Amino acid sequence: MAMLNEAAKGVYVIAVTPFSEDGALDLESIDSMIDFYESVGVTGITVLGQLGEAPKLTAAESAQVVQRVLKRLDGRLPVVVGVSAPGLAPMAELAQTVMDQGAAGVMVAPPWTTKTDDQSFAFYQSVGEALGQIPFVLQDYPLTTNVTIAPKVIDRIVREVPNCVMLKHEDWPGLAKITALRASSEKGETRRISILCGNGGLFLPEEMARGADGAMTGFCYPEMMVGVVNAFAEGNVDRAHEIFAAYLPLARYEQQQGIGLAARKYVLAKRGVIKSAALRKPRPALSSLDVADIERLLARQAIRLQQINA
Numbered sequence: 001m002a003m004l005n006e007a008a009k010g011v012y013v014i015a016v017t018p019f020s021e022d023g024a025l026d027l028e029s030i031d032s033m034i035d036f037y038e039s040v041g042v043t044g045i046t047v048l049g050q051l052g053e054a055p056k057l058t059a060a061e062s063a064q065v066v067q068r069v070l071k072r073l074d075g076r077l078p079v080v081v082g083v084s085a086p087g088l089a090p091m092a093e094l095a096q097t098v099m100d101q102g103a104a105g106v107m108v109a110p111p112w113t114t115k116t117d118d119q120s121f122a123f124y125q126s127v128g129e130a131l132g133q134i135p136f137v138l139q140d141y142p143l144t145t146n147v148t149i150a151p152k153v154i155d156r157i158v159r160e161v162p163n164c165v166m167l168k169h170e171d172w173p174g175l176a177k178i179t180a181l182r183a184s185s186e187k188g189e190t191r192r193i194s195i196l197c198g199n200g201g202l203f204l205p206e207e208m209a210r211g212a213d214g215a216m217t218g219f220c221y222p223e224m225m226v227g228v229v230n231a232f233a234e235g236n237v238d239r240a241h242e243i244f245a246a247y248l249p250l251a252r253y254e255q256q257q258g259i260g261l262a263a264r265k266y267v268l269a270k271r272g273v274i275k276s277a278a279l280r281k282p283r284p285a286l287s288s289l290d291v292a293d294i295e296r297l298l299a300r301q302a303i304r305l306q307q308i309n310a
Helices: 027-039 059-073 088-101 117-131 151-160 175-186 204-210 222-233 237-254 260-270 288-309
Strands: 010-014 044-047 079-082 105-108 136-140 164-169 194-197
Touching (some): 105 117, 151 164
Parallel strands (some): 136 164
16 A cells, blocks of 8 residues: 555545444444445545544554454555554554554644644654654644644644645634645645545535645545535535535534534444444443434435435
């Protein structure tokens, strides 16, 4: 598999981690999930992300998940692996392990102790040095990490850390950040790196219009993101917005803190992608009212999809 580079585009879906009801890894569901993601046209797969419940996995389980995904894909799609860790040594060790197994690149989020612009730059400079030739994704997700990285700092990282090849843009609001970063590269002040966006795709049409290359996030209907990105690639902006609008109510519901991942897994299980909607403990649980909400949203979504595809 070729290594990740600045030209990456499309949809790198953030994969959930399937568990059985007793909390054990469900390896068979990993296979069916990968088959499903591939069937709907994603460009790549990202595993061991925050919404992949990576912090709940042991080191051995993390390795097992990566191995299973890579084996199932057999090189057909690139795989990015989240390797964020409290220290550089375990991060670099995991990164080298997954790259040796066939991953295309890794993703690194800053530690919550990062407070200043200089600290943000110094952290990613150290990451670049620790990873050597391994390409990495800078995960910019201040809503979770509580670390805000200004465009000027990202520009500096891009200029001085050559193995930073992608930004996972998940700032909110963040459209102005994409505009500023693209302006820097268009002026020749920095390399043009790949920008893939998160937040469940909630702002994907606007992000694409600002210069993003696609999405790196999860949603129980990844075909929405694929459809939006493909429509933009074809120059059909109106079609992109039509597709997005058909799925928006469910995407919005899935972005709730606490139960959002439970809602995503519920729908994936309902669609037959994974066997169980279980999250590993500690975990939130959907109430009967939550389930009723989701079922209503799914029914209305089906009607909207019929209308735009008629």
